[in-house]
Amino acid sequence: MTDLAQIRNFSIIAHIDHGKSTLADRLIQFTGGLSEREMSAQVLDNMDIEKERGITIKAQTVRLKYKGKDGVDYELNLMDTPGHVDFAYEVSRSLAACEGALLVVDAAQGVEAQTLANVYQSIEHDHEIVPVINKIDLPAADAEKVKAEIEEIIGLDASDAVLTSAKSGIGIEDVLDAVVARIPPPTGDRTAPLKAMLVDSWYDPYLGVVILVRVIDGVIKKGLQVKFMAGGTEHLIDRVGCFTPKIEHLDELGPGQIGFITAQIKEVAQAKVGDTITTVKQGATTALPGFKEVQPVVFCGLFPVDAADFEKLRESIGKLRLNDASFSFEMESSAALGFGFRCGFLGLLHLEIIQERLSREYDLDLITTAPSVVYRIQLRKSKTDDAREIMLHNPADYPDPSRIEQIDEPWIKATIYTPDEYLGSILKLCQDRRGIQTDLTYVGGRAQVSYELPLNEVVFDFYDRLKSISRGYASFDYEQIGLREGDLVKMSILVNNEPVDALSMIVHRGVAEERGRHMCERLKDLIPRHLFKIPIQAAIGGKVIARETIAAMRKDVTAKCYGGDISRKKKLLEKQKKGKARMREYGNVQIPQEAFIAALRMGEE
């Protein structure tokens, strides 16, 4: 039994790349969780894709044993949180499981938007926040300036900030001492009915679904029959343990403790983040506050390039879903693309991750249709149907315009933080995307600007554009603020006079013509020449709003190579053949796979 006074639960909040994972690894190493050799790879970012993209997707928690300066053995539970806006709810649950946080700020970069958003959340959870200024080894490091920024911008006292270089291992013990001294221990009642928060869940091929819990009151043990209050299911606990980061089996988890349980659960969808776990007998009657069902916000179709891969796609998607409850899918068929799936994601990064895993881990060539947000449409009464409301996930299902009374679209509030030299271009970008500025403040040489923006203007390439016009310096964070009426229309794209469903999209009437023109210009470059002339048109209803033509091909491509150079000729033919495999036929036109996403990038340069 661990005394509550010996426990500290904390998370690390940081902007992407400020060194959260490196610091976490150092803390593990210092407290002896792993040997030098085992430290070779970053421990907390344990998925391949995470490593390559350098981001943390799944929250993980490790228990560190640390003997404090007072000689007491402390149990420090360090919770790693995801670093991207798409996974904001997981972050909020992790924060709710802790009493404090380390705020890691890069000594050369200073405070950035993501830092702010997470700090405010942490403050909302009444956390004790310990500022850590990392990367003090960098020549451009300026700890004093960053301290001043933390005080000025966030309003936290930074005079006791811990200075570290996670990379070279400087200041690590100071961090541990600050955790013990400054972060309060948890409170809880061992004799009260069990209440444990489900912080995270993931699928492990050996253990099945693993659930990360934070016990609030009571005790959780092997053999206990428990109930998930929001999920409404009952399970028998078969394992209790923690990660050090290696798996350590335990007899129990008491109040204030964080660890994992397993209960022969097959799908993560049954273990919803934020749910309350209690005992079946004499359990708690009220659930913990803050449970929210996460809903996908961005939808798109995924189709196999080769129709014969459909079964493989179904299987692979099913497997991914086992491990990712926030991703949804249902079967879809399209006249042009055949059978595929309509999938829902938390955001564009989430979409890209799933798409990448399907192509990399499952070796599938996919066509992704235009991502779309969910619109709410009020339909008028017709001869055969009553007036009613529908949620539109797919532009292909856009109803007859004469029946549409009103369309509402989701809006977000975005907070952008940028050095002021890029402000002009950023304001223009937001303005072009129908943004409404709600706030603009300057601190030092930096600007913080808030905009309300329609989500459909953000889902394609807003983030990429923002990064490119600010050379990576601007940071972006957003939250959803509900639905608003919009003057929206469906824009269809016709290739050789045939509509291509996968390219149709819902756009605001005011920007439709410009978007249509861009799409046509891009497609003209992306679709190879054929033996005949191909018109490309953008249309709203029956009205063509933009048009380009791909001229007919005159010669055989190999005619360019003089007779002698056989190898070059072979290469070309080979290339053509390969290209063919990645194309879809539309009527008699072949459209390369890249065209589907590339055409959607609005590219305003």
Ligand SMILES: Nc1nc2c(ncn2[C@@H]2O[C@H](COP(=O)(O)OP(=O)(O)OP(=O)(O)O)[C@@H](O)[C@H]2O)c(=O)[nH]1
């Ligand atoms: N020079 C220097 N580089 C560091 C230090 N700490 C981390 N880095 C580097 O900064 C980069 C980002 O570090 P990570 O620990 O992956 O950052 P992170 O905050 O976990 O990033 P996300 O997981 O994407 O949120 C890596 O290339 C690290 O090697 C430091 O103290 N000094």
